[in-house]
Amino acid sequence: MANSVPRETSPNISAGLPTEGDILTRRYDLVEQMQFLYVRLVRARDLPPSDPYVELRLGNYRGTTERFLQRTPSPIWNQVFAFEKDRIQDLNLEVVVRNRTVMPHPFVGRVRFLVPDVPKRVPPESPLAPQWYKLEDQNGTLLAAGDVMLAVWMGTQADEFFPQAWFSDATSISGDTRSKVYILPAFWYLRVNVIQAQDLLLRFHPESSDLFVQVDLGRERLRTSFAKKKNPDPxxxxxxxxxxxxxxxxxxxxxxxxxxxxxxxxxxKCVIPLKNVEKRLDGGPVTSTWYNLDRPGLSVVDPYKEVVFASKFNARISLDGAYHVLDEPTEYCSDLRASAKKLWRPSIGSLELGILKASGLEPMNMGARTDAYCVAKYGPKWVCTRTVVDTLSPVWNEQYIWEVYDPFTVITIAVFNNNQLEAENRARGAMDTLMGKIRIRLSALEGNKIYTHSYPLICLQPSGVRKMGEIHLALRFSWSSLNVYQFYILPLFPRHHYIFPLSPTQIDILRNQAARVTALRLSGAEPPLRTEVVYNMLDVRSDTWSMRKGSANFKRIENVVGGFVSLWKWLEDVRYWKNPVTSFLFCLFCIIVVLFPEPIVPLGIFYLIFVGLKRYFKRPKHPPFIDAELSCLDITSPDDLEEEFDLFPSQFGGERLRRRYDRLRSIGGKAQRIANEVATMGERLESLRSWRDPRATTLFLMFCIVSYFVTLVFPARLIILLWIAFCLRFPRFRSVLPSIPQNFLMRMPSKRALIL
Structure with a gap:
């Protein structure tokens, strides 16, 4: 674990910039340019009656179209193949049409191309128009009937056909290996205030049963507590x-x-379409509505016919669009906007990510090979690179861009091994394996600067912690105005979170529910993003108790209070005159403070300015990363790892033992959250002078400089009196929103994101 620190790299990313010798190259400047030979197969006509398919031959590479069971002389394929130029060993490209109905598949016809004669094409040029080509026999003679429509060109990964192309290293794989982009819909909180029911026709004696309300939305189900009054009007x-x-x-x-x-x-029972539910964007009251309950076994009540008798149900139902729906821990949030688009602020810039390559990956499959792909998540946009098969050093060179609405957000990047490429693995339900995950906080990045680093992929497994390799990234956060500084004084979340706050328990339940909704949505896409990938990216087990995380949080507290403990020990040494010179100077200092108290506050502020400027020269040169020592990875025992990877509830035998064990874990989880909150607050105070967020430290030092001159002009007694009067002001003159210092402090980074 000695090399678990990002290393700055020097990739050849200037290859994507326009040059005088190659005017076709577009700006694609965060990745190394890769050349691909693209073949777009559209359709054919006038073929013999058969089940035709197309086989592409380029040296040792073979690619075949998917089987659509088209027994027609005019089949339609609409497939794109990409062959990496650096791996091409033959200059002859053959497009061969074969018949699948007979074994071995007989030859129908072919079209040949010379690779050096293929035209170059790079967007924003319009796509190359497919053309009809006559088929020829094996001797080169044109056939009387049979044409194939296709287009062949040389392009880069900036081509719009790149995401949908079947690549030469994976054309024989049955699983999907292409890159994809997923956009999640906006999530809203649905509030159902269950009030009462009337005129229920009870099925059992009230004293022997309970009454409660069950509410279902999709696959989610919630229930109320039991009604206190067991009568027809609960x-x-x-x-x-x-x-x-x-x-x-x-x-x-x-x-x-x-x-x-x-x-x-x-x-x-009553069924309410969500489209008919009232949408609320402010704190206005929601009107309660009486609904007719359809009794089981009877026909559904006609809404246009007068109902003679029906049980009634009273509830307030609303869609709250003024909240931000959390689907990940607050410290890792990649989006802080409200659900309703009307409440969004304009974007402040863009985040560009270049996923270059990985190196030194651990073998994950039989035959000492790895089929790796990368997933990146920021806001509602998830991206997944293509799977590079059978290599321990995959090269992706894919670039993506996101709009940024708040600089205090985090982008998450993870590398997975694709276990879905073989039919046997898919049949037995094999899951994709996490090989490492990193998080980068945008506020730690300087504006318009390109960061090129190699990040270690550290993965925690039941057998212990392992370094699975390294991933090479290029990152740029672009913003062009000073509006980014105003976010330091704004609340972290929308106003509704402070005016109508949710309890911590509600937030945890809704966050897990949002993660399940996200996983269900992405796993139903085509191609799907697997559930275990979504859960790993959202870190759904972040609050689950483990001895390692508890130890790490207590170590964070020790680091925060370590300075105060050291000061206390030093004062004890002064008190007992262990160093007479130091004790004498301290007594002299105390006498000066008593006689001349006015300079104390300016001297204290001057010390903060001095420390901040001194640490400027030792400011971090790379984004923060996983701290193995802080994560207690070196002292974790196998028993602790077994506990951490155990599911909730526990999978150990013994009902009583399991109940006690789960209760202990629940208590430990609460203690862990408290320790995390204490440590996070101390680390945020420490980050004011650490230059981890350069803009925040700049603002803090500017405030200190202004405060220094203010304390020189105004007496300290007056400043203290005004401060006490402000803190003890009457509640009527207070705001329900957090103060500016609170907002500023809440946006400071902590070390929670560095814990694996």
């Missing part, structure tokens, strides 16, 4: 909250149940 007045996604095509199912949690029957 009362609850409880809030149930869900995570809903635009465009709100789902329906909310509300059912009043009688019985117990294990066995219960429905007394009535």
């Amino acid at each position: 009362f609850w007045n409880e809030d149930l909250m869900f995570v809903a996604q635009e465009p709100f095509n789902e329906c909310l199912v509300i059912s009043v149940e009688q019985g117990n949690l294990a066995e219960h029957v429905s007394l009535g």
Whole structure:
């Protein structure tokens, strides 16, 4: 673990800039330029009756079109193949049409191209138009019938066909290896305030059963507590909250149940489309509505026909768009905007990421090979690179861009091994393996500067911690105005989080629910992004108790209070005159303070300025990364790792032992959160002078300089009196929103993101 520090690299990323000798090259400046031979197969016509397919031959490379069971003389393929230029060993490209109905597949016809004669094409030029080519036989004679429509050109990874191309190193793989971009819809909080029900037709005696309300939204289900009054008119007045996604095509199912949690029957049910639910963007009240409950076994009540009798249900239901829906821990957030687009601020810049390559990867599959791909997440946009198969040093050279709305956000990048390329693995449900994950905080980056670093891929496994290799990235955060500085005095989250705050328990439940909704959405895409990948990226087990994380958080507290402990020990040494000279000078200093107290505050501020300027020359030169020592990776025992990788609830045997063990883990999780909050606050104070966020430290030093001159002009007693009067002001003159110093401090980085 000695090399678990990012190293600055010097990739040849200038290859993507326009040069005089190559006017076709576009600006693609965060990755090394790669040349590909693209073949776009569109369709064919006038072929013999058969099940035709196309085989591409280029030296040792072979590529075949997918089978669509098209027994037609005019098949349609619409497939793109890409051959990396540096691996091309033959200058002859053959496009061969074969018949799949007979074994061995007979030759139908072919088209040949010379690679040096292929035209170059780089966007923003328009796509190369496919053309009809006559098929020829094996002797080079044109056939009387049979044409194929295709286009062949030489391009780069900036080509718009790059994401959908089948690459030469994976054309024989049955699984999908192409790069893709996923855009998540906006998530909203759905609040269901269950008030009461009336005129229920009870199925059992009230004394022998309980009444509660069950609410379903998609695959999520929540229940209220038992009604205190077991009669046909029960009362609850409880809030149930869900995570809903635009465009709100789902329906909310509300059912009043009688019985117990294990066995219960429905007394009535109503179905409410989310499109009919009131959307709330402010703190205005939501009107309560009475709904008819359809009794089981009866036909659905016609909304246009007068209902003679029906049980009633009263609730307030609203979609709250003024909150930000958290799907990851606050310290790792990649988006802080409210759900409703009307409440968004304009973007302040852009984040560009170049995923260059990986090196020295550990073998993950049989035959000492690895099929690696990279996933990056920022805001609602997830990107997945192509899978480079059968290599321990994959080269991706793919570039992506995001809009940035808040500089105090984090981008997450992870490397996975693709275990879905073989049919046997897919049949037995093999999961993609995490090989390492890094997080980069945007506020730690200087504006318009390109960061090129190699980051170690550190992975924690049941057997211990391992370095799985390195990933090479290029990163640039571009912003062109001073508006980025105003974010330091704004609340971290939208106003609704402070005016109508959610409890920590609600936030945890909703965050896990949002993670499940995200996983369900992405796993249903084509091609899917697997559930284990989404959960790893969102770090859904971040708050689960483990001895290692608890030790790491307590070590953070020790680091924060270590300065105060050292000061206390030094004062004890002075008190007992262990160093007479030091003790005498300290007594002299105390006498001067008593006689001349005015310079004390200016001297204290001057000391902060001196320390800040002194640390400027030792400021970090690279983005923060995983701290192996802080993560307690070197002292973690196998028992601790077994506990950390154990599921919740525990998988150990013994019902009583499991209940006690899970209770202990729950208590430990709360203690861990408290320790994390204490450590985070101390580290944020420490970060004011650490230059981890250059703009924040600059603002803090400017404030100190101004404060220094203010304390020189105004007496210290007056400043202290005004400060006490301000802190003890009447509550009527206070704001429900956090103060400017609180907002500034909440945006400071901590070391939580550095813990693996």
